[in-house]
Amino acid sequence: MSANPLEVKNVTMRFGGLKALSEFTLTMAAGELVGMIGPNGAGKTTAFNAITGVYAPSEGDVLVAGERVNGLKPHQICAKGVARTFQNIRLFKQLSALDNVRVACHARCSAGFVDALYQTAHHAEEEARILARAEEYLAVMGLGHRRDELSRNLPYGEQRRLEIARALATGPNVLCLDEPAAGMNTAEKVELMQLIRSIRDRFGIAILVIEHDMKLVMGVSERLIVLDHGVTIAKGKPEEIRKDPKVIEAYLGDAYLEEKHMALPAGGEAK
Amino acid sequence: MTEFLQHLVNGLSVGAIYALIALGYTMVYGVLKLINFAHGDVYMVGAFAGYYLAQVLLGQYDPNATALTVFLQAMLVTTGGMAICGLLGYTIERFAYRPLRHRARLTSLITAIGVSFLLEFGFQLSPWFKHPIEFPPGPSFRVFPTIVPRSQFEWIDQTIGVSISNLDIYGLVMAVVLMLMLQYIVYRTKFGTAMRAVSFDWQTASLMGIPVNRVISWTFVLGSALAAAAGIIQAVSRPKIDPLFGLIPGLKAFVAAVLGGIGNVPGAMVGGLVLGLAEEYVAGYTDSSYRDAIAFSVLILVLLVRPSGLFGRVTAEKV
Amino acid sequence: MRAWPVVKSFLPFVIGFPVFWALEQVVPSAWNLVAVTVFVNIVLAVSLNVVNGFTGQFSLGHAGFMAVGAYTSAKITLALSDVQLGFLPVFWSDQLVFALALLAAMTTAAVAGLLVGMPSLRLRGDYLAIVTLGFGEIIRSIIENSKPLGQATGLSGLPHRTNLVWVGLCALATVVMARRLATSSQGRALFAIREDEVAAEAMGVDTTGYKVRAFVISAAYAGLAGALVSHAIMLCTPRMFTFVRSIEVVVLIVLGGLGSITGSVISAVVLTVGLEALREFQSFRMVSYALLLIVLMLTRPQGLFGTHELWDLKILKRLGRPAAAKEAK
Numbered sequence: 001m002s003a004n005p006l007e008v009k010n011v012t013m014r015f016g017g018l019k020a021l022s023e024f025t026l027t028m029a030a031g032e033l034v035g036m037i038g039p040n041g042a043g044k045t046t047a048f049n050a051i052t053g054v055y056a057p058s059e060g061d062v063l064v065a066g067e068r069v070n071g072l073k074p075h076q077i078c079a080k081g082v083a084r085t086f087q088n089i090r091l092f093k094q095l096s097a098l099d100n101v102r103v104a105c106h107a108r109c110s111a112g113f114v115d116a117l118y119q120t121a122h123h124a125e126e127e128a129r130i131l132a133r134a135e136e137y138l139a140v141m142g143l144g145h146r147r148d149e150l151s152r153n154l155p156y157g158e159q160r161r162l163e164i165a166r167a168l169a170t171g172p173n174v175l176c177l178d179e180p181a182a183g184m185n186t187a188e189k190v191e192l193m194q195l196i197r198s199i200r201d202r203f204g205i206a207i208l209v210i211e212h213d214m215k216l217v218m219g220v221s222e223r224l225i226v227l228d229h230g231v232t233i234a235k236g237k238p239e240e241i242r243k244d245p246k247v248i249e250a251y252l253g254d255a256y257l258e259e260k261h262m263a264l265p266a267g268g269e270a271k
Numbered sequence: 272m273t274e275f276l277q278h279l280v281n282g283l284s285v286g287a288i289y290a291l292i293a294l295g296y297t298m299v300y301g302v303l304k305l306i307n308f309a310h311g312d313v314y315m316v317g318a319f320a321g322y323y324l325a326q327v328l329l330g331q332y333d334p335n336a337t338a339l340t341v342f343l344q345a346m347l348v349t350t351g352g353m354a355i356c357g358l359l360g361y362t363i364e365r366f367a368y369r370p371l372r373h374r375a376r377l378t379s380l381i382t383a384i385g386v387s388f389l390l391e392f393g394f395q396l397s398p399w400f401k402h403p404i405e406f407p408p409g410p411s412f413r414v415f416p417t418i419v420p421r422s423q424f425e426w427i428d429q430t431i432g433v434s435i436s437n438l439d440i441y442g443l444v445m446a447v448v449l450m451l452m453l454q455y456i457v458y459r460t461k462f463g464t465a466m467r468a469v470s471f472d473w474q475t476a477s478l479m480g481i482p483v484n485r486v487i488s489w490t491f492v493l494g495s496a497l498a499a500a501a502g503i504i505q506a507v508s509r510p511k512i513d514p515l516f517g518l519i520p521g522l523k524a525f526v527a528a529v530l531g532g533i534g535n536v537p538g539a540m541v542g543g544l545v546l547g548l549a550e551e552y553v554a555g556y557t558d559s560s561y562r563d564a565i566a567f568s569v570l571i572l573v574l575l576v577r578p579s580g581l582f583g584r585v586t587a588e589k590v
Numbered sequence: 591m592r593a594w595p596v597v598k599s600f601l602p603f604v605i606g607f608p609v610f611w612a613l614e615q616v617v618p619s620a621w622n623l624v625a626v627t628v629f630v631n632i633v634l635a636v637s638l639n640v641v642n643g644f645t646g647q648f649s650l651g652h653a654g655f656m657a658v659g660a661y662t663s664a665k666i667t668l669a670l671s672d673v674q675l676g677f678l679p680v681f682w683s684d685q686l687v688f689a690l691a692l693l694a695a696m697t698t699a700a701v702a703g704l705l706v707g708m709p710s711l712r713l714r715g716d717y718l719a720i721v722t723l724g725f726g727e728i729i730r731s732i733i734e735n736s737k738p739l740g741q742a743t744g745l746s747g748l749p750h751r752t753n754l755v756w757v758g759l760c761a762l763a764t765v766v767m768a769r770r771l772a773t774s775s776q777g778r779a780l781f782a783i784r785e786d787e788v789a790a791e792a793m794g795v796d797t798t799g800y801k802v803r804a805f806v807i808s809a810a811y812a813g814l815a816g817a818l819v820s821h822a823i824m825l826c827t828p829r830m831f832t833f834v835r836s837i838e839v840v841v842l843i844v845l846g847g848l849g850s851i852t853g854s855v856i857s858a859v860v861l862t863v864g865l866e867a868l869r870e871f872q873s874f875r876m877v878s879y880a881l882l883l884i885v886l887m888l889t890r891p892q893g894l895f896g897t898h899e900l901w902d903l904k905i906l907k908r909l910g911r912p913a914a915a916k917e918a919k
Contacts, residue, residue, distance in 0.1 A: 052792060054788070054792075073791065073796070073798075074791040074792050075791050075792075075793075075794050075795055075796045075797065078791075078792060078793060078794040079794055083792075083793075084792055086788075086789065086792075090786045090788060090789035090792075091785075091786070091789070092781065092782050092785035092786055092789065092790075093785055093786075094781070094785055094897060095778070095781055095782070095785060099778055099781070102775070102778055103778050103779060103781075103782040103790065103793055103795065104793040104794065105775070106775050106776075106778065106779050106782075106793070106794060106795055107793070107794025107795070108794075109775045111774075111775065112776070113771075113774075113776050113803065113807075115774075116770050116771060116773075116774035116775070116776055116777070117599075117767060117770055117771075118595075118596045118599050119595050119596065119598070119599040119770060120592075120595055120596055121592045121594075121595050123595075123774065124595065126775065127774070127775070130775060166793060167793070170793055170794050304716075306716055306719075306720070367884055367888070370888055371887065371888065371891070374891055375891070376715065376716070377648060377844070377848075378887050378891040379887075380648075380716075380719070381840070381841070381844050381883060381887050382883065382884055382887040382888070384837055384840075384841075384883065385880045385881070385882075385883030385884040385887065386880070386884060387880075388876060388877075388879065388880035388883070389877060389880035389881065389884065391876075392876035392877045392879075392880060393877050393880075395876075396874070396877065525720075526724075529720065560734075560735055561731070561735065563727075563731065564727075564728060564731035564732075564735075567724040567725075567727045567728050567731065568728065570720065570721070570724040571721060571724050571725065571728065574710075574713060574717055574720065574721045574724075575709050575710075575721070578713060578717055
C-alpha cells in the first residue's frame with residue numbers, strides 16, 4: 001500500500017499566546033489539486049510553513065509519504081518530496097535563472113566537495129545531469145530563453161514562473177504554491193492556471209495552492225479548504241464552497257459579488 | 272570583606288565608564304541598526320578635547336582655588352568636550368554613514384571601521400602645529416592636567432580598608448547624573464519618543480511626520496557627548512591618555528551594550544555596570560592577566576545563550 | 591580511464607611549480623618578503639571570500655585561525671628541526687617536514703573553524719561578526735597566557751622555510767579551490783545561502799551544514815597562511831594575529847569585490863605592493879588606508895569587481911557565439 005504524499009493531522013501552531021492555526025487537517029492523494037483560501041492573516045502561509053518545516057507544529061502531525069516529519073528541518077522535508085514557493089518572491093537575485101534552478105537540483109546531487117575539488121569524472125557527470133535537468137524545467141515553464149539572465153532582471157510574471165520551475169526541480173511529490181498569481185494580469189492568470197494543470201498532468205504531483213483570486217483557484221482546484229483566523233471553516237468541492245454560507249459570510253461575500261460584476265457585459269446593470 | 276568592597280567600588284567606577292560609552296553604541300544601533308565601530312575612538316577624542324580645552328581655557332593649576340572655581344572649571348572642560356564630540360558625532364554620521372544608509376549594512380560597517388582607523392591613526396600623527404595646542408597629539412602619552420585635586424578618603428581606608436578618592440565619587444556621581452538625564456530624554460521627551468519610534472520602524476516613523484534624519488543626527492550627538500564625558504571622567508582619575516586608549520574600553524563597552532540588549536537604553540546602563548563588576552571580581556579573585564578576555568568571554572556567552580541580551584527584544588523573521 | 595580527470599586536476603600545480611621556482615630565482619632579495627606577503631594575502635583574501643563573499647556570512651575572526659595554524663606549524667618545525675627523515679638529504683627532509691607542518695596547520699585551524707563555526711553560525715549578520723571577532727580575540731588571549739606557546743613573546747627561532755615556490759603553490763591552491771568550489775553544486779549552494787537563506791533551505795540546501803563547511807574550509811586556508819607567514823619571518827607572536835589583521839583581510843575582499851576571486855587576488859596584489867611603496871610614510875600609510883576605505887565605500891561599495899570574475903567575461907563571449915549559432919540552426 002503506498003501512502004499519501006501528504007497527510008496533515010490536527011496541526012496547531014501557537015506563537016506565544018497566539019493560536020495562528022487550529023487543528024488543521026488535510027490529506028492529499030497523488031496528483032490532487034487542492035486550493036486553500038481565506039482572508040489575509042487566516043493562517044494559510046503558517047500552514048505552509050508548518051508543512052515544510054519552517055516551524056515545528058505545536059500540536060499534531062505532518063506525514064510525508066507516510067513518514068512523520070515533525071521537527072525536521074526544511075531541507076530534510078524538501079528531500080522527502082515537499083517543495084514550495086513563497087508569497088513574496090524569494091529568488092536568488094544575483095544568480096541567473098539557470099543557477100536558481102540548478103541550486104534546487106543540489107539535494108539530488110551525489111557528488112560532494114571532494115569531487116568538486118579534484119574535478120573527478122563523477123563531478124563532471126553530476127554537473128552535466130544537473131544542467132540538463134535545470135534546462136528541462138526552465139523549458140517546461142517557458143523560460144529557456146532567459147537561462148543566463150539574472151533573476152532579479154526578469155519581469156515579475158517570469159520571476160513567479162521561475163520560482164515554480166525552481167521548486168519543481170527539487171523533484172517533489174507535493175508542490176505548495178503560495179499566491180502564485182499575485183500581481184499578474186488576467187491573461188497571465190489564465191496561462192498560469194493552464195500551466196498548473198499541465199504540471200500536474202505531466203509530473204503527477206499533488207499541488208496545494210494558496211490564492212486570493214477566486215476565479216483562478218476555483219478553476220484550478222478539485223477541492224478547496226477555507227481558513228479564517230486559523231480555523232478551518234469549510235472543506236469541499238468548489239461548487240459546494242461557493243454556496244457555503246459560512247464561507248460567504250467570512251470571505252466570499254464581497255469577492256463573489258465582484259466576480260458576478262466582472263461576468264456582466266459592459267453596460268449591464270448591477271444586481 | 273574589604274577586598275569585596277574594594278572590588279565593588281572599582282567595579283562600579285569602571286562600569287560607569289563602560290555604561291556611558293555603551294549608551295552611544297546602543298542608541299545608534301537602535302536607530303540605524305549599525306555598529307558604530309568608531310565610537311570607542313570618540314571616547315578617546317573626548318578625553319583629548321578635555322585635555323586641550325584645559326590647556327587653553329584654564330591657566331596654571333592653582334591649589335588655593337575655591338571649590339566653586341574648581342567646579343566651574345571642571346564643568347567648563349566637560350561640557351566643552353561634550354560639545355566638541357557631539358559635533359564630531361554629527362559630522363561622522365552626516366558624511367560617512369548617511370550616504371550609505373540605503374546600502375547593504377556591510378558597507379556602513381566597513382566605513383565605520385575606516386572612520387575608527389582614521390581617528391586612531393590620525394591622532395597618532397606628529398603635531399602639525401604647536402600653538403596654541405599641539406595637534407595632532409602624536410603616539411605618545413599625554414598627561415591630563417589636574418583640574419580637581421585628588422584627595423583620598425583616609426578615614427574610610429582606615430576604618431573599612433577600602434581605598435576611595437573624591438575623584439571616584441565625583442566620576443560616579445557625574446555618570447549617574449548623565450544617565451538619569453538620558454533616561455529622562457529618552458522616555459519623557461518628544462525627542463526621545465521620536466528616537467524610539469525610529470528604532471522600531473523608521474519608515475512608518477517618517478510617514479508619521481518624524482524628521483528621521485534629524486532624529487538620527489541628534490542621537491549621534493547625544494551618544495558622542497556621553498562618550499566624551501566618559502573620556503574626561505576617566506582621564507581625570509587616570510591622567511595618562513594616548514590615541515589608542517579608546518580601543519579596549521570601546522570594545523568592552525560594546526560587549527556591555529550587547530549584554531544589556533543592543534538597542535535598549537536601560538540595558539546599556541545595566542550592562543555596563545554588570546560588566547565592570549564582573550571584570551573586577553573575576554580579575555580580582557583569579558588571575559588578573561585574563562582581565563580583557565573576560566569581556567570577550569561574556570560576549571560569546573551572551574551571543575550563544577541569549578543573543579538579544581538581558582533586556583533586548585527577540586525579533587523573528589517573517590517567512 | 592576514470593582516474594584521468596583527477597590526474598588532470600593537478601595540472602595547474604605542475605605548471606605553477608617551475609613558474610614559481612623561476613620567480614624565486616629572479617626576484618631580488620629586497621623584494622622577496624613583499625612578494626611572499628602578496629601571495630600570503632592572496633591565500634587570506636580568497637579563503638575569507640569563501641565565507642564572506644560566497645556564503646555571505648560576515649566573519650571577523652580570520653586572524654584567530656591564522657594564529658592556530660601558525661603556532662601548530664611552529665611547534666612541529668621546532669620539534670623536528672634537528673630530525674632528518676629517513677634517508678633523504680637534509681634539504682628534502684626539511685621540505686617534507688615543512689609540508690607536514692603546513693598540513694597539520696590546516697588541520698588544526700580547520701578544527702578551530704569547526705569549534706567556532708558550529709555555535710556561531712546560528713547567528714546572523716552583525717551578531718556573527720561580533721562573535722567571530724570575540725572568538726578571534728579569545729584564541730589570542732589563550733595563546734598569550736599559555737606558557738608552552740611562549741605567551742606574549744611567542745615562539746622564535748623558526749626555520750626559514752617559506753619561499754616563493756611554497757607561497758606561490760599555496761596561493762594557486764587557494765585560487766583553484768575557490769574556483770572549483772564556485773563552479774560546483776556545493777558552491778552554488780553557498781551562493782544560494784548568501785542570496786536567501788530561507789529559500790535555500792526550502793530548496794533542499796542544508797544551510798547550517800554548508801555554512802559550517804565553508805567556515806571550516808576558510809579557516810583551514812587561514813591556518814595555512816599563518817604557517818607560511820611565521821616561517822617567513824621566523825617568528826610567531828600573538829600580536830601578529832590581532833583583530834586588526836582580520837579587518838585588514840576584510841578590507842582586501844571588500845575592495846576587491848565580495849564574492850569575486852579575481853577581485854581578491856588583484857586587491858591583494860595592489861594593496862600589498864601599494865602599502866609597501868608607502869612604507870616611507872609610516873603613519874600616513876594607515877591614515878591613507880583609512881581614507882581609502884571610506885572613500886571607496888562612499889563611491890564604489892561593490893568593490894573593484896563586484897561579483898564578477900575575469901574568466902566570466904572572456905569565456906562567455908567565446909562560448910556565447912557558438913551556442914547562439916547552434917540555437918539559430
